[in-house]
Amino acid sequence: MRIVIVGGGIIGAALADRLARGAGAAEVTLVERDRPGAGTSGASFAWLNANDPDDPAYHCLRVAALGAWRRLAGEFGDPAWFRIAGNTAWATADPAKELLADRVARLAALGYPAALITPDRLRELEPSLRPPAAGAVIAHYPGEGHVHGPDAVRALADRARSAGARLIGGTAATRLNLRGGRVTGVRLGTDDDLDADLTVCAAGRHSPALLATAGLGLPLVDAEAPGSPAPGLTAFTGPGPALLNGVVHSPGVDLRPVPGGGLALEAADLDDATDLATPAAALDRGAAELLDRARALIPALTAPVETVHRCVRPLPADGFPLVGPQFPGLYTAVTHSGITLGPHLADLIAADLRGGEPALAPYRPDRAAGAAAW
Ligand SMILES: Cc1cc2nc3c(=O)[nH]c(=O)nc-3n(C[C@H](O)[C@H](O)[C@H](O)COP(=O)(O)OP(=O)(O)OC[C@H]3O[C@@H](n4cnc5c(N)ncnc54)[C@H](O)[C@@H]3O)c2cc1C
Incomplete structure (x- = not known):
């Protein structure tokens, strides 16, 4: 399966790393208009926490995310960019x-x-x-x-590349390509087309601009x-x-x-x-x-x-992640608290692509409209 991920922040880099490795690995291309970590993830306060008891289900998602970070960081040895130090x-x-x-x-x-x-x-x-x-x-x-965003994103993008992912840096995806009622990839700033079986929008706060090129919206707070x-x-x-x-x-x-x-x-x-x-x-x-x-x-x-x-911040209007299929051939992954949630969401998205991940059901991008997405 050819997967193009737009956006080399924590969400896109963690997902590229996850999808490029292991059994059934996909053919992954990560498109970043600057360099990995150049966006919000590289300047974030980046506190890893589940310090919010108001919504028990979301709290559980964040607790699981802390576990995912521990496992992921363990795979990198004892990286200076990750600490569970309270x-x-x-x-x-x-x-x-x-x-x-x-x-x-x-x-x-x-x-x-x-x-x-x-x-x-x-x-x-x-x-x-x-x-x-x-x-x-x-x-x-x-x-x-806490993690240090620039180093963590770089480490994940580098590992994805070592596992065979392709990184196209310094080039924006200027639009989503549509053919036969589905998204078929992206047009690059170089005017080349990049075809994909699945395109993932992980462009953080710039996601609405990319989605708008296919006539789609996303309920983010207007920055x-x-x-x-x-x-x-x-x-x-x-x-x-x-x-x-x-x-x-x-x-x-x-x-x-x-x-x-x-x-x-x-x-x-x-x-x-x-x-x-x-x-x-x-x-x-x-x-x-x-x-x-x-x-x-x-x-x-x-x-x-x-x-x-x-x-x-890529800030969803109701504060919760926007993760899931949004249109045939298109998957969206945009969230606040993305530093905490990134690696866990990458695991859940990998499971979702294999056949539906119930843990993501409350966070589908179309929840406001209440319609089925694909
Ligand atoms: C002040 C502040 C404090 C925060 N504190 C915390 C915290 O303590 N804990 C926590 O968990 N979270 C925190 N967050 C939130 C967290 O930083 C974000 O949720 C997370 O970094 C978002 O990651 P991302 O990968 O979605 O976006 P980004 O890191 O912005 O990555 C998106 C990437 O996409 C690229 N891009 C955009 N459009 C295109 C295009 N068309 N083509 C190619 N590339 C494109 C951009 O260059 C960028 O690199 C904080 C945020 C802010 C602003």
Whole structure:
């Protein structure tokens, strides 16, 4: 079976890797208009978690995704780009304190590793942090972790290539080709046609533009709208001594380690203030603010910010993954929390292509319309 995957982010790279290997491997071509990891996946905060108890089925999907990451990373040895080193979070004011304690109780009731801890325990886990104010509610999730998106995507794309997948980089798929009522592949920016038995749209936030070339839509939040929640802000500091073990969510800034000793930084309020019209100078001011907050939390942090990203979420309108056949010859795989979900979705999609995967039933792209897709 010839499969063309459009988009070399975590979703496309994990899927190319999965489909190119093992018994019944497909003839896979991955088309990426830039280089693997150049999109959202390469600039994401990339916290691996199932830290959302609101929808038990989705929570279970995410728990399974953490297991898939452990297995996948194990196949790469002990890669520096993957760590299950836990996540600590704390709140110092009401109602955030009650909300955090409630979240821990609900996650623990679901059997998820989550507990409230003392300031002394936080100091043992993350000795570089300035202690939170007295009276803080502190949570610890030992089963959570992080990946470094650019390295993980590259590793997956490279392994897919070693298994025989073809990578076409630096060339966009400019349209889906239609013949006889089905998608038959893509037209490339070079004007060449790439034929396929199945085309997978894994173009992240750019998926609606690609699908529109065949008259199809996808219910994603409009990233272009002023104040859209899709765009966010992340910043990465340069290398230095390792200052954190795991992911940290403090009231003013979220942080995670980067291989080589850097830190990835984000903050909810600065994320909310970022949209596609935010000028570059304002992004730089946001990054400087992130660094100030990080330094207030970690006195030993001296490294400057090295890169600043306007990082845009492919954000389904209802928040849940959009994964499944969308038209004859066409399969769509677009999701938020794609870093957490990518490898598990790749396994589920492989099963889906063999004959239908019930775990994906709630996440079909046509669920809003309630119609059967193929
Ligand atoms: C600020 C922020 C923080 C986040 N934090 C987390 C987190 O902590 N944990 C988590 O799990 N998730 C997080 N996410 C979400 C996660 O990063 C995304 O869901 C995930 O990266 C999406 O991966 P993707 O492969 O679908 O998209 P992308 O990584 O964007 O990949 C799509 C690729 O397709 C290519 N492309 C697009 N159009 C074409 C075309 N026509 N032809 C060829 N190539 C094309 C692009 O160049 C791109 O490389 C965060 C997102 C943001 C913005």
